[in-house]
Amino acid sequence: xxxxxxxxxQISVFSxxxxxxxxxxxxxxxxxxxxxLAFSIAEANGFGVVRALVDEPQRAYEKLTKMGFNVAFxxxxxxxxxxxxxxxxxxxxxxxxxxxNIEYAYAYSGREGAVLILRVDHVDAAIAAIQxxxxxxxxxxxxx
Amino acid sequence: xxxxxKYETLPKRDLERLQLKRLKKTLVHVxxxxxxxxxxxxxxxxxxxxxxxDDIRKLPFTRxxxxxxxxxxxxxxxxxxxxxxxxxxxxxTGKPTVVGYTKKDIRTWANLIARNMTMVGLSDRDIFxxxxxxxxxxxxxxxxxxxxxxxxTVVPSATGNTRxxxxxxxxxxxxxxxxxPSYALHLxxxxxxxxxxxxxxxxxxxxxxxxxxxxxxxLESRLGLTAYDSYGLSELFGPGVAxxxxxxxxLHIWHxxxxxxxxxxxxxxxLGEGERGELVVTPLAKEAMPLVRYRTGDIxxxxxxxxxCGRGQKIARIMGRSDDMLVIRGINVFPSQIEHVLLxxxxxxxxxxxxxxxxxxxxxxxxxxxxxxxxxxxxxxxLARIQKKVVKxxxxxxxxxxxxxxxxxxxxxxxxxxAKRIVDRRAGAL
Ligand SMILES: [Zn+2]
Numbered sequence: 001x002x003x004x005x006x007x008x009x010q011i012s013v014f015s016x017x018x019x020x021x022x023x024x025x026x027x028x029x030x031x032x033x034x035x036x037l038a039f040s041i042a043e044a045n046g047f048g049v050v051r052a053l054v055d056e057p058q059r060a061y062e063k064l065t066k067m068g069f070n071v072a073f074x075x076x077x078x079x080x081x082x083x084x085x086x087x088x089x090x091x092x093x094x095x096x097x098x099x100x101n102i103e104y105a106y107a108y109s110g111r112e113g114a115v116l117i118l119r120v121d122h123v124d125a126a127i128a129a130i131q132x133x134x135x136x137x138x139x140x141x142x143x144x
Numbered sequence: 145x146x147x148x149x150k151y152e153t154l155p156k157r158d159l160e161r162l163q164l165k166r167l168k169k170t171l172v173h174v175x176x177x178x179x180x181x182x183x184x185x186x187x188x189x190x191x192x193x194x195x196x197x198d199d200i201r202k203l204p205f206t207r208x209x210x211x212x213x214x215x216x217x218x219x220x221x222x223x224x225x226x227x228x229x230x231x232x233x234x235x236x237t238g239k240p241t242v243v244g245y246t247k248k249d250i251r252t253w254a255n256l257i258a259r260n261m262t263m264v265g266l267s268d269r270d271i272f273x274x275x276x277x278x279x280x281x282x283x284x285x286x287x288x289x290x291x292x293x294x295x296x297t298v299v300p301s302a303t304g305n306t307r308x309x310x311x312x313x314x315x316x317x318x319x320x321x322x323x324x325p326s327y328a329l330h331l332x333x334x335x336x337x338x339x340x341x342x343x344x345x346x347x348x349x350x351x352x353x354x355x356x357x358x359x360x361x362x363l364e365s366r367l368g369l370t371a372y373d374s375y376g377l378s379e380l381f382g383p384g385v386a387x388x389x390x391x392x393x394x395l396h397i398w399h400x401x402x403x404x405x406x407x408x409x410x411x412x413x414x415l416g417e418g419e420r421g422e423l424v425v426t427p428l429a430k431e432a433m434p435l436v437r438y439r440t441g442d443i444x445x446x447x448x449x450x451x452x453c454g455r456g457q458k459i460a461r462i463m464g465r466s467d468d469m470l471v472i473r474g475i476n477v478f479p480s481q482i483e484h485v486l487l488x489x490x491x492x493x494x495x496x497x498x499x500x501x502x503x504x505x506x507x508x509x510x511x512x513x514x515x516x517x518x519x520x521x522x523x524x525x526x527l528a529r530i531q532k533k534v535v536k537x538x539x540x541x542x543x544x545x546x547x548x549x550x551x552x553x554x555x556x557x558x559x560x561x562x563a564k565r566i567v568d569r570r571a572g573a574l
Binding site: 010012014015016042043044045046047048049051068069070071072073074103 | 515517520521522523524525527528531549550551552553554555
């Protein structure tokens with residue numbers, strides 16, 4: 001119940017692997033005064049996806065689309081990492097034992113300390129499993 | 145319905161006998177042309193050496209450039225007094241090509257057009273608006289004479305003033321139009337802007353430029369008609385050489401008037417049924433300007449199946465121009481093949497660029513294609529899956545391994561008119 005408040009909208013931008021694309025995305029968001037809280041780049045044969053956690057995903061989506069970028073929203077969750085050895089293992093283990101695959105993860109570091117941004121194959125199940133384990137999930141309102 | 149049932153449905157043996165008779169006559173007739181006297185002399189061959197239809201392979205080809213070199217009347221095989229009309233085809237460079245017609249040629253040509261129009265169910269009850277250039281271009285007068293011969297009511301509207309064209313279709317109750325497919329699309333747009341309904345239309349005859357099946361669907365739904373593909377070229381009279389029947393699965397080419405071969409554009413080797421290559425035609429019923437093994441430059445193939453309508457062997461719709469052909473690791477590739485593959489994959493756009501390189505003495509083909517905006521999920525693995533799918537579909541169609549780059553939507557160049565999608569970077573490596 002109320003799990004949706006833990007679902008965070010990440011923006012995913014299709015990008016060819018060529019110089020200047022990331023800079024163009026970053027500048028466009030800066031011009032709009034949109035904060036990039038965290039990002040990662042994934043690439044395969046000649047193309048990539050820029051994933052970004054921003055404070056205003058809808059405006060970011062509109063701005064980048066207007067510039068011709070191909071943008072999609074992706075649901076991710078944010079888990080507080082314990083600031084001690086084994087923190088990452090613990091999160092991965094909870095999900096693994098519940099049969100949930102982590103497709104990718106990247107870190108966000110803010111006032112709260114280290115936060116792990118996770119893209120999983122079953123978002124609702126992941127939220128339930130993490131909550132049950134007692135680990136801390138961040139609400140989307142913390143970022144957006 | 146047939147215009148000339150006997151000649152349209154000649155049994156194979158009778159047809160071949162007729163073709164051979166007409167071929168022999170043509171080969172004697174072309175001796176009136178200096179170019180052929182010289183070519184036949186160089187090849188050490190005379191008209192008498194052609195005993196079977198297959199012997200035609202011993203004869204040299206005629207190319208567009210040869211006709212240009214003969215400007216203006218070098219290919220006329222009759223005195224100019226007997227030529228009652230000339231047309232020209234515009235060349236992108238240099239002089240145009242001149243084609244000439246005797247009285248009999250004009251009659252033969254009109255009869256071929258009449259065959260085509262009757263084949264798709266048109267008759268003297270139809271009202272025909274001919275929306276193509278009436279000047280030196282063969283499309284205007286060619287169709288005009290054929291339609292009059294059928295007894296149709298002809299509206300010689302020619303091109304331009306599209307709003308007036310729409311009004312005439314409405315006011316005269318036009319049932320059939322003839323134009324280029326791109327002009328038909330423009331006509332549909334203007335009619336929609338005007339809020340005009342073209343309810344009387346039932347048939348569209350479209351030719352003079354290549355057009356796709358998706359274009360056919362669009363024209364049919366927007367204009368409310370059935371669309372037929374028309375093929376011809378001025379050197380072979382003009383339009384009317386080949387035409388779709390009601391089956392709309394390939395074009396009937398008139399074998400009693402045109403001896404047809406399909407050859408490998410690179411080697412000139414004659415290909416069999418189902419093999420893609422350049423259409424080569426020897427007209428069998430032309431007086432003023434007979435030609436031998438004319439290289440049309442158009443890519444098609446002979447179809448193997450017989451047609452329920454009872455007419456002769458068909459050719460496939462034109463797939464491109466031989467000038468655009470690439471030879472990659474010994475395999476002939478046409479940009480139109482790539483386009484067809486991409487059109488069938490919704491995840492990518494239909495714009496593309498092809499780069500050819502020679503890497504370690506091997507040809508490598510790289511194709512840039514745009515991802516379709518609506519199919520971007522945000523996931524890298526979905527993109528990789530799309531990329532794999534394109535590679536596989538291309539391999540199936542071209543029998544070639546290619547490298548496919550997915551690029552951002554809208555990032556590839558758009559072309560108006562002739563597209564320059566091929567960048568062959570092998571030249572320096574040869
Ligand atoms: Zn047929």
